[in-house]
Amino acid sequence: MPARAVERLEAELGFPLERPASADHGDFATNAALQLAPQRKRPPREIAEELAEQATALELVERAEVAGPGFVNLWLAPAWYLDALSEILEAGEGYGGGLADPVERVQVEMVSANPTGPITVASARNAAYGDSVARLLEHAGHDVEREYYVNDAGAQTELFRASVEARRRGEEPPEGGYLGDYVAELAGAEGDPVPPMLERIEATLERFRIHFDSWRRQSQLEGRLPQVLECLDTYESDGAIWIRSTKFGEEKDRVLVRSAERGGLPTYAAVDIVYLADKLERGFDRVIYVLGSDHHGVRGWYPIIAQILGHDPAQVEVLIYQLVHLVEGGKLRKVSKRRGDVVFLDDFIDQVGVDGARWYLISRGPDQAIDIDVDLAADKTQKNPVYYVQYAHARIAGILRNAPTAPSNSLLQSPKALARAEKELIKRLVEFPAILEEAVERRGPHALPNYAIRVADDFHRFYHEHRVLESEAQEFRLALVRATQIVIALSLDLVGVEAPERM
RNA sequence: GCGCCUGUAGCUCAGAGGAAGAGCGGCGGCCUUCUAAGCCGUUGGUCGGGGGUUCGAAUCCCUCCAGGCGCACCA
Incomplete structure (x- = not known):
């Protein structure tokens, strides 16, 4: 690819260009004289005069003039x-x-919402942001794979299954269980509700123009825990198994396997380790996590796992975006997936379209929290x-x-x-x-x-x-x-x- | 208490050291022309407050104020 038109011109001129705010300040301008003045110990305007003279000598430059404290403004010829x-x-x-350069094999793990309900607008921001980052990396020439981590074995998922089961028996859901209409729908069919839920999630994401290359299930990873644990520096205390993460800069050691009184199950931290080991074994040069700010507390944890596993922590990248809030009548609305009190992505798309939804979610910076006014969403996207x-x-x-x-x-x-x-x-x-x-x-x-x-x-x-x-x-x-x-x-x-x- | 994020026009937000911006809203104009979902004009600002660094700060540093989110043998 040939050097860019602006870069070529900069090379010929010997100083960097920027685009001035106002057209009165030329097609391009440079502050080079201001930068050079201190080291040359000369007045910036004097240097600017020289630069302007050099620039005028070039064919592509129609006109150059010195302005302000020492800017050089340039007007370019049609040939440029x-x-x-x-x-x-x-x-x-x-x-x-x-x-x-270099071209990398990159994995972007995103969305990864529990398969306990349809995709919501909260996950939609993760999806839109993560997918756009993936698209950017692809356009830059990297080899990108999108992965969805399926939590099909955790307590929330079990609660979800139990909620569907209860519904089938015509009983109330268990304490804190799931109540949305979709639970009733799933109760209408036989078998484990997780696979059909996942199908629905995938369909929604495809509709949102996001295709996952890979779906990794927690249930597939858990079996590898004992093997991974053996290689780690762990100890037992209070009946639980801990990892010496403080050796890698963590404030506290973390529990990997709970004590018997607390169920004896592995913690999220343990699964995190197995999962990252699994990712790194697959040979990615870079592994990207896309997480909402409600998870920023674990931001530092993933690079530390890489170290624990003997990898370069720089291979791991954690992207954090601020959350999407629902506003109704000017007031923040408390959302809960369990109660079904959320805006599902499918409904949001029905209202504003995929283009409107993706644009709306991506046009604000990831550090900016987004409020979606449920009533005004359609109206706003008209504009x-x-x-x-x-x-x-x-x-x-x-x-x-x-x-x-x-x-x-x-x-x-x-x-x-x-x-x-x-x-x-x-x-x-x-x-x-x-x-x-x-x-x-x-x-x-x-x-x-x-x-x-x-x-x-x-x-x-x-x-x-x-x-x-x-x-x-x-x-x-x-x-x-x-x-x-x-x-x-x-x-x-x-x-x-x-x-x-x-x- | 500690950490992360935010504070820029009436509203929603861009702006990562160089000459304060856009969309929406308000007001006033423009369709005999390749698409008026468009164009033009106008209205709008103590860039949260205060200090500092710099020739130059919305931007970097310190501090204070306000809001959001985190700091588990929760998921």
Whole structure:
């Protein structure tokens, strides 16, 4: 892949560029003079004058001027814009991607909700976030596998089974048992309710455009516990088996197997160890956990397990997102899966659509808690910016449908001058690789929706001001429109939202 | 008590040292043109408070205030 248009220019200039907030400050600007001033012990504006002079000497630079305390603002020639545009067209769907180095085998474990009820909006954030991170890693070139951990053997699952059984006998559920309508539904059929529940969960997630490559069951892992325990540094105390996790920086040792009085069953910590051992044995270079902030207390635990097992803790990555709360009538609503007092993802999708739901859940940063107003959700998503972005894509598809020829991938005669809206749009498109790179690095897919709105913004303005078909600049504008389509489609796809041909 | 997250326009939120932003809402305009789910104008700010570092801080450090979530032989 050729160096990016901006990077090439930076290399020629010898200093880094940024995009100024205001168009009055040029197409690009640099603060290099301000950075250099202290070490050169010279006034920044003096250095800026020199940089501006050097820049003006380049063919791609139309004009350069010094501003403020020592910024250099640059205006670029049409040739640079054409160059940037053709780069996007050549890269196509791979634009901004394939830069992973080294390429890793990555496992993303996400959702992993207990199979004791349908997927809720709380898990939906996990799903949307985890899947988008996975998509980003894939686009960067990594080999990614999505896994769902099925807790089919824990106390909650047993309680769930007992609740269904009680229902079948026409009795009240056990203390603290499950009450939702779906329990009654499952009670209508024979056998273990967990498999049909899992089928329903999988169907919901597929509908949400998330495909799991692998479903790992706790019941399959537990048998390996004795074997794993043997290799660990454990001791017995108060009738329980403990691991010396303090040796690895934990504040307290942890119990792995409960004392007989407390049931003698292995704890979650024990299963965590067996499960991570299982993951690492499968040869992943990187293992990612996606957890809600209600689990952030164990964030440090997983890397420590890796150490305990003799692996590099840096192979383990724990991503935390803040929780989704339900708000009703301006007040926080207490949710409980057991009582069935939740918003199920299927219902949420029925209300706002997959695109609306995914966009809504992903466009806020993972550190930001989300309140979903149950009553206003549908209303809000009517105004959801996702339609604004999709509409831009559909408009482009319309133009390309009506175009006499497909946009050419190799440019192109240079228009004498580019209109402002054209320049703004190209500069926006050129930002994409950097946006993407940062989103990957920071595991922050929310940058993409926010960026896509900017692209749609610039496109709608361009569309309003300039005709594409049967204009003098038709060839150039078809190419520009096609490049815009590539970037919008990619931005949407990376967060799991569709790019419609018509609306 | 300790830890993590949050506090930016009326509301929902972007902004990871460089020149304060968007969407929604409010007000006023624009369809004989490739899609008006669009465009243009306007309204809007002690970036929670206070200190510090820096030529420069919403951004980094300290501190205080407010809210959310955690700190189990719970799952």
